[in-house]
Amino acid sequence: MTACSGSETPTKSGSGGGGGLFTTIDVNRPGIDASAPANPFNPKGNSFQGYNSIKLAYFKNHLTDPNVFYPGAATSWELAPDNSSITIKLPPNGKWSDGKPVTAEDVKVSIGIAYTQGSTAFAITPGAAGAAADVTVVDPTTIKVTQDMTNPSAKFARGVMDTILVPAHIWNAVLPADFWDKLKLSRGTGAEADKAREEITGLGEKVIAFKPEKDITAGPFVLERVNPGEALLVKNKNYFNAANIAPDQVKFLNYTGNEQIWNYLISGKLDHAGFTAAPADVMNRIKQAPGSNVIKGFSPVSVGMAFNQTKKPYDNVHVRRGLAYLVDRQQVQQTASPEGGTPAATTSGIHQTPAKEWLGEELGKLEPYAHDVAKAEAEFKEAGLQKKDGKWALADGSPWKVTMTAPSGFSDWISAQENIKSQLVESGVDAEVVTVADYPLYLEEIAAGKYDIGFWLIALGPAPYDIYQRLYGASNGWTNVAGKVKHSPAGKAGNWMGGAEEVEIDGAKVNPGELTGKLNGASADDAKPMMVQLAKAANQDLPVIQLWDYVNTQFTNTTRFTGWPEQDSDLLRQPAGVWMQQGLLKVKK
Structure with missing residues (x-):
């Protein structure tokens, strides 16, 4: 047929x-x-x-564990109990499309290429979390990868199994003969190590530009x-x-x-x-x-209305809270993504499905920010905003216009922003929507701090660190290098959100970036109390307003x-x- x-x-x-x-x-x-x-x-x-490109394995959509997989080029694997290594088995009858056998040497070359691309498990930044320490060919169909346990990551195995498999007999051409010696040298310190890292990173462009004569695939x-x-x-x-x-x-x-x-x-x-x-x-x-047939499933992604807190009046939490009360999230979701989302129950920084697993009964204690014009006005007044002739102005009486930006072609984001604009204007808040040419430009400009308000994907599970680094990572000033979290001021090192370095949770000051950094190596049980604290931080401080949680809607025939x-x-x-x-x-x- x-x-x-x-x-x-x-x-x-x-x-x-x-x-x-x-x-x-x-x-x-x-x-x-x-x-x-x-x-x-x-x-x-x-x-x-998934078609002519194959990975070692494909992650399952687990709510809390990032290290469960479907087989890909690898048919089985064994993860050490302490997450220190993973041993990978290839099928004994595996062949490339040109008939040559698929071997552990192919995996090793593929890992070598992953190093040139800055892959998570194969990062060459000194002290990078979850980086591999050694790659060993055990036998023709078995390879073992160990983790550098000086700064471990709970998703080390995921980073390894995400490797794209390419044939060594074709791709060897892009790696120099001394690549593995150079890699070993790059793990040290000093000028020679710096040079080795620079050379490995420089290979990335060669890899991207490489043109195999024909498609050879497993x-x-x-x-x-x-x-x-x-x-x-x-x-x-x-x-x-x-x-x-x-x-x-x-x-x-x-x-x-x-x-x-x-x-x-x-x-x-x-x-x-x-x-x-x-x-x-x-x-x-x-x-x-x-x-026509529609299949729906869980997708650990939410969209947030993100604030640049270096821009007034968004540096004032009461303005952010007022907007959270003023925006009817259900109306936004129904307008923008009626089949592809559900309105966020509240702002927690977590998609509401895994939020039940991570937060338990604490989820119900978060402020829901249900649509309430009276509460919005009270928050605006607390922030010192003025209402003149039915329109809200800044504390000094100058005009206030909420400017939201979205990339052209993102029809759901643009529809959402237009709906929010209508809601705000109806309540006396002037607003506008600005579109930019495409998503790469959008990411470049939002990172440069050019926008007052933009949409930002958050809650990227299942790893707890990944969930919260969208709110309390580099975009908000915190970077995790060699297991140590550093904070950069607003406008520096990619910090465009400009949030406070400390926020108050239950009467105590907490550094949410440092707390997020601890999630990187934490077990699921150890992570849960930290996730509760971070959910409270997101809920009280509102670096974003969580608008809707995506539903993975697939179209089939x-x-x-x-x-x-x-x-x-x-x-x-x-x-x-x-x-x-x-x-x-x-x-x-």
């Missing part, structure tokens, strides 16, 4: 599997560059995660051809678990914005699309397409394939190619 995409003529697979064509888009990367290499490290590369598919409109992949007959893979071909369609994805879904062209924000009317049209993940499946955080690797998806008979 072969599926058509629009008016295109379906192609037959060279693998002879008879499984038909699976059509999708890469939600993480708009635009297909036909001239880009099949290089998984190149941001425009024609390498698609994944389930191989790139066959690419043009500006689409990339076509065919089944890798040498993939060690090829029996799990139903489609003979995968086609990635080009797009430049959400509107094209919506049109693909409405016309039934896509078998699968990952999370794509869509307004209610568009969502209804998508659902009406023959075979049941016309051509069956066996999709169930509702709330933790596989929804992974690409559909990973679903295929686990044996899901079958051709519809």
Whole structure:
């Protein structure tokens, strides 16, 4: 059975599997560059995660433990009880698409390349948390990676298993013969160590620019051809678990914005699309397409209305609290992301689903900031703001305009900000929405402190340190180097939030950045009381207003394939190619 995409003529697979064509888009990367290499490290590369790019393993969507995985190129692993090492096993029958065996040496070369990219477990910054201390080939299909326990991280294994596997017989060309000696030297101090680190980092650009003559992969598919409109992949007959893979071909369609994805879904062209924000009317049209199916699951991401506290009046907590009472979060979420989110119960810094696990009964004690105009006005008056002729002004009587910024193309963020603007104007607060060209520029400018208020993704679980470093990490002045947390003043070293170095929690002064730093090496049990303190800090001090918690909404079409993940499946955080690797998806008979 072969599926058509629009008016295109379906192609037959060279693998002879008879499984038909699976059509999708890469939600993480708009635009297909036909001239880009099949290089998984190149941001425009024609390498698609889970398809012709494969990792050692893929994390499960656990609420609190970052170190549980689905198999990828590795079929089994053993993590030391103290998290000091992980031993990884490859399948004995593993082969690259050119027929050469997949070995532990391939993993070692892949790790070497990860060092050039600044990977978390393979960072070369002296004292970096969770960095590997040694990489040892045990036998042709076994490799052991040990952690530097002078500054351990609870997510060390996750950093290791996140390694993208590439063939040593192709990629050896980008690593110098003395690479591992240079790496050992880089772990020291002094001028020679500094030079070695500089040389390893310099290799990163060489890795990104590398152009293999052809796509050699251990994944389930191989790139066959690419043009500006689409990339076509065919089944890798040498993939060690090829029996799990139903489609003979995968086609990635080009797009430049959400509107094209919506049109693909409405016309039934896509078998699968990952999370794509869509307004209610568009969502209804998508659902009406023959075979259309929506799968929803937990996504540990929330969006916050983030304040630059170096800008007045946002340096005053009562202004931030007043805005929290004034903004109706349910209205914002229903307008901006009706199918892709749930209104935040409160601001805790944690997605409300894992918040129940981390905070327990303390969650119910947090101030909910339910929509309340009277409380908002009381907070504004406490801050010294003035109300003249029905409009709020700054304490000195000068005009106050709330300026919010969003990147062009982020339809849900822009819709949310427009809704917030309407709510504020209705309550006497002047407001405007400004858009910038794209997300990279947005990140660059928000980090430079150019915005009064922007949207900021928070609550990035499951690791507790990752959750709170979005609020109390480098963007708010705290950096964690060699196990020691340092604070930089507002406007320095990427500190654009400009929050206070200490906040009051239950009558005592607490440094939330230092507390967040301690989470990096803490066990789940040790982390829980710290998570409670940080939730209280976020709730009382409001560096952001938590607006909505994302729901991972996936679009599928049941016309051509069956066996999709169930509702709330933790596989929804992974690409559909990973679903295929686990044996899901079958051709519809």
